[in-house]
Amino acid sequence: MNSMRTIAALSVMAVSSFAMADGTTDRVYGRMIQANEKAMQEYAIANGKNPPEVVHYRYGMKLDIEKVVHRTSTDGSCDVMPAQMTYEDSNGNLTTLEYLAAGTSCPSKS
Numbered sequence: 100m101n102s103m104r105t106i107a108a109l110s111v112m113a114v115s116s117f118a119m120a121d122g123t124t125d126r127v128y129g130r131m132i133q134a135n136e137k138a139m140q141e142y143a144i145a146n147g148k149n150p151p152e153v154v155h156y157r158y159g160m161k162l163d164i165e166k167v168v169h170r171t172s173t174d175g176s177c178d179v180m181p182a183q184m185t186y187e188d189s190n191g192n193l194t195t196l197e198y199l200a201a202g203t204s205c206p207s208k209s
Contacts, residue, residue: 128180128181131171131172132171132181132183132197135169135171135183135185135195136153136183136195138169139151139168139169139185139193139195142168142169142185142193143193148191148192148193149192149193150193151185151193151194151195152193152194152195153183153195153197154194154195154196154197155196155197155198156196156197156198162186162196163188163189163190164186164187164188165186165187165188165189165191166186166187167184167185167186168185168186168187168193169184169185170182170183170184170185171183171184173200173201173202173203174202174203174204175202175204176202176204177201177202177204177205177206178201178202179199179200179201179202180199180200180201180202181197181198181199181200182197182198182199182200183195183196183197183198184196184198
């Protein structure tokens with residue numbers, strides 16, 4: 100679990116440094132997704148599992164989620180953005196689900 104936290108922390112630091120260096124949100128999201136996919140491949144290798152297959156969410160999909168391994172953050176924006184969740188299914192296989200999510204850093208209106 101410590102290696103997972105280390106990988107997650109490194110991913111967050113990498114994403115935040117890209118966000119500061121490049122103001123284009125599409126590039127930032129793309130780099131965030133790439134960093135997550137690389138971290139999840141490293142997680143798979145460290146845990147003796149096959150690297151996760153990336154699946155794009157479709158409405159109504161049947162999902163077999165036994166354990167959530169990692170989710171990308173939606174903190175840094177108020178826009179709709181691509182996000183990923185990597186999970187283990189009931190057979191222990193890793194899958195990365197890619198979907199669109201609303202950002203959670205929206206200013207509150209009084």
